[in-house]
Amino acid sequence: MSLVYITHHDENIVGCEHDFEKAQGPRESIFVYKNPVVERAAKYARKLRERLNEEDKKLSVILQADGTRVLTEAKKSAHRTMGCAHTPIDPPCAYLRKSQGIKWRRENTHKCPKMPPMPPLPPPGSGGKKPTMVPNFIKRNRMCAGKTIPCPPPPRYVDTPVGARHDLLNSGLVPQFICRKDFGKVPIYLKKTKRMLADMNAVCAKEQARLLELCRGIKGFTRASVQSSGPPQVPGMRVMEQAERNEILEGLRLSLTEMTKQYQSMSLLIDSIAKRQRKSKLESDLRQVEQDILLIDTTPIIYVSEY
Structure with a gap:
């Protein structure tokens, strides 16, 4: 027994089985009598066979005329057997050019299911009962105005015979400042400032005392000499x-x-x-x-x- 090894082939055998089936012609139906159940089953089988044949013919990658490769959900590759006899190769001028790469696009086979139409909206005003009495807005506004508490007018004074009015507050005619609790007292911010100055003076006094303690070792240095003759002389x-x-x-x-x-x-x-x-x-x-x-x-x- 001898084995044959194929080392080279120059023919394309893609779709040979489909060509053989086409050459045989259409098959005769086995259903020779009419039965509604059988006809329904045959119709379903025919549609299923057509869909399966269409899916079987569809490839996983479809090359379009503009060079775009459409990626489908099919599992069948472009070459079911040993591939094409001659692989097409792009010319050298097509390499390293802008927008010359492989373009991919996924196939969109989604179809939205048909939804039942929405029911018509009811006409306006049909949901509630119509009022039997028309509202009287004039009467309601009059009642609201009668219940409203009016704002008291600000105190004013008149200083001319023709009736020139001025606000009484902040005019000096009302003792609104001398009756305050803090009238005639030192403000709080001045107290804070005095307290801060006292603290700073205490810190300065402590620093001066520390400097005097450090400078006691200098010859002729005393507090009286500092006050009379100025700062002491430091060697160097x-x-x-x-x-x-x-x-x-x-x-x-x-x-x-x-x-x-x-x-x-x-x-x-x-x-x-x-x-x-x-x-x-x-x-x-x-x-x-x-x-x-x-x-x-x-x-x-x-x-x-x-x-």
Whole structure:
């Protein structure tokens, strides 16, 4: 016994069985007598056979004329046997071009079932009973107006013969301020301010006492010497003069003015990292300059190293 191995073929055998069935011609019906039950069953079998034949002929991928490949729900592949004799290959000019790839589209075979029509809507006014008495809006409005409590008019006074009216409140003719509970008393915000100043003075006194304790080791340093002859002399340090202080303050204020001008001339829209970094740097520099100006203004004695 010998085996035959097919190594090459050049014929397309797709659909050979269908061509053979077509060549045989139509089959004769086995139902030669008419029976309603048999006819109904035959009709159902015929429709089922047609649907199955249509599904059997349908392929899983259908290539349309425009090159689009429609993906269906069929399980049958394009080649049931050994495939096409010659596989079509696209020319080289069709590669790496825009909109030249494989286009897929799923087949839409959904059919909405027929729904029964909606019942007609009832005519307007047929659901409820018609009122036997027409409402009297004039009478109802008159009754509502009679039950409404009127607003009391504001107190006024007349100061001219022709009857010029003015509000009595806030005019000075009514003792509405001297009868208040807090009239003639210190306001609450002033009490809070005094309390805050007292706390700050206590903190300053403690800090001065601490500085005096630290400076007791300096020769000739006493409280009387501080009050009479000024700040004590520290070895290797000198007290900043007023001219030097004014010069430093003037330079700091000029820098503050220039940086404020740069900050105000920035764009309102901060949409980049560089702008955000520049804004944060200017804000930190402005804050530092303001702190330096405040420190020099509020510190009466500043020591500067002589080295």
